[in-house]
Amino acid sequence: MNATAARRHEVLVLGAGYAGLSAAIQLAARTRKRGDLRVTLVNPYDTFTERLRLHLTATGRQTAELSIPELLDGTGADFVRGWVTAVDAGARTVRIDDDRVLRYDTLVYGLGSVADTAAVPGVADHAYTLDGPQDAALLADRLARLDGGTVVVGGSGLTGVEAAAEIAESHPELQVVLLGRGEPGTGLHPKAKAYLDAALARLGVQVRSGVEVAEVLPDGVELADGTVVEAAAVLWTSGTRVPPLAAAAGLTVDERGRVVTDGALRSVSHPDVYAVGDAAAIRQRYGVMHGTCQGGMPTGVHAALSILRVLAGKEPKPFRFGYYHTPVSLGRGDAVVQFTRPDDSPRRIVLTGKRAAKYKETVSAAPWPTFARMKKMPASGAVWPRGGRYTRIRNAK
Structure with missing residues (x-):
């Protein structure tokens, strides 16, 4: 092993959902020309799950096959396929289902929520x-x-x-x-x-x-x-739950098992761990965020920027997020879109019918092109979709 490899900072991202994939691509794209940092993304599947479209899959409709390794190609990030079975926060290691043990210096915990199948018998x-x-x-x-x-x-x-x-x-x-x-x-x-x-x-x-x-x-x-x-x-x-891995690792979690974070999305008990998306209990002025793609992608981007700031010897900036809309499909060709205030309370502005369906389709399709844009972003900016538009964030430096 050469000296550069020995000094390399290992960032391990768990989960390739909207939040985890955003974090991995942002970090890898910004550091691909550096030799002192490596990003590894761990996920059970090598295809991206469009959770916003699973109700279509449930009725037999075909959705796009989105390859995670193809998306990561050219960023310098590594991809490991496997189920995470344990996190050892003390040893800074993660075990996956084939008994491989992966080491990290910084962990991005993005193992999101699933349906709560335990609360009701049967x-x-x-x-x-x-x-x-x-x-x-x-x-x-x-x-x-x-x-x-x-x-x-x-x-x-x-x-x-x-x-x-x-x-x-x-x-x-x-x-x-x-x-x-x-x-x-x-x-x-x-x-x-x-x-x-x-x-x-x-x-x-x-x-x-x-x-x-x-x-x-x-x-x-x-x-x-x-x-x-x-x-x-x-x-x-009805209801969701998160895997018990964070609690078992000794991370501070809330009553639902989500990792409690500070303002920069770091675990309050383990600052070398960042939590994003549904896996995190992120408090804003209006309360704790609820899990959506709308909020998940910005948390992944912000975690990446926070990691880069810390590695540069700077303090990370606090995460700030406001909701924008609630799009709801009502079959093919029909929908309702509720525009919201930053605290997710409804505004009077509402779209319905075919216009709303087109808007919903545009928003649902936005994450994958956004990920592709992230690959090409210079070190000064990051983007994610907000109501069909792109919001640029400049807080990496």
């Missing part, structure tokens, strides 16, 4: 989820084999709404029932909520709010009041 055994392309494809196969019957979507949040609308439109022979404690579209402006409600009604989605699922059964769901809703398939979108 979910793990009998319900489908949208945690990845394979899970969505299993549901698509099940739906394609049904001649009729009922599909229950458990969870009336926006993921459940999008999935229920997509299934109802793609499979008009099926009755779709959307179950949840709250009403769909809660938190939207009344105009946006009214449009969403009308779209679900037009598609024939039966909405049952104010209900709680006590158990998922092999052939339906049992509600807290003892009522059984028969179903040929159950899709679970």
Whole structure:
């Protein structure tokens, strides 16, 4: 080993979601001409999961195959395919499922959230989820084999709404029932909520709010009041959880297991660890951020810039983020877009119908071109999509 390799600073990025991939590309692109830093990205799959489009996969629609190694090509970053099984924050090592042990000097923890299949009995055994392309494809196969019957979507949040609308439109022979404690579209402006409600009604989605699922059964769901809703398939979108790896590693986490960060996105207990995306409990003036692509990519970019500042002997700058919009697809060719204040509260501005669908499609497609732009960025700037536009950040120096 030569002297340069021995002095090389190892940055390990766990998870190639919107946040982790943003961090890896930013770091690699900015340091590819340096020999004193190496970036390694670890992910279970070599294709990028477009979580914003998994409800399409669940109805059998084809989405693009996006190769992570191809995207990283030319940046200087290494790619390791594998499942992370343990993090040793004391030894600064990560173990993956083939028993390889990877060493790091700086860790970017981006192992995001999955559906919470443990909170309600029977979910793990009998319900489908949208945690990845394979899970969505299993549901698509099940739906394609049904001649009729009922599909229950458990969870009336926006993921459940999008999935229920997509299934109802793609499979008009099926009755779709959307179950949840709250009403769909809660938190939207009344105009946006009214449009969403009308779209679900037009598609024939039966909405049952104010209900709680006590158990998922092999052939339906049992509600807290003892009522059984028969179903040929159950899709679970109610609640998320994060892997217990951060807590097991001794990192300070919140009640949901997310890494608690300081203003620069560093772990408050282990400053050599940065947490991004759904894996992080990031506090802003309006509260703790909730996980979205909209917020995930900026956290990855900021973590990369913070790492570079620290390595240059400077203090990292605090992360500041404000929400911009909430786009919700309502089948193909229809959507509602709620524009928001920075704290995610609704503004009066709302897009609906075909214009909203086109806007939603543009936003959903934006991350991959943005990643490609990041590869070519000079050291002075970073970009990510905001409402279909690009916002440039200049805080690397």
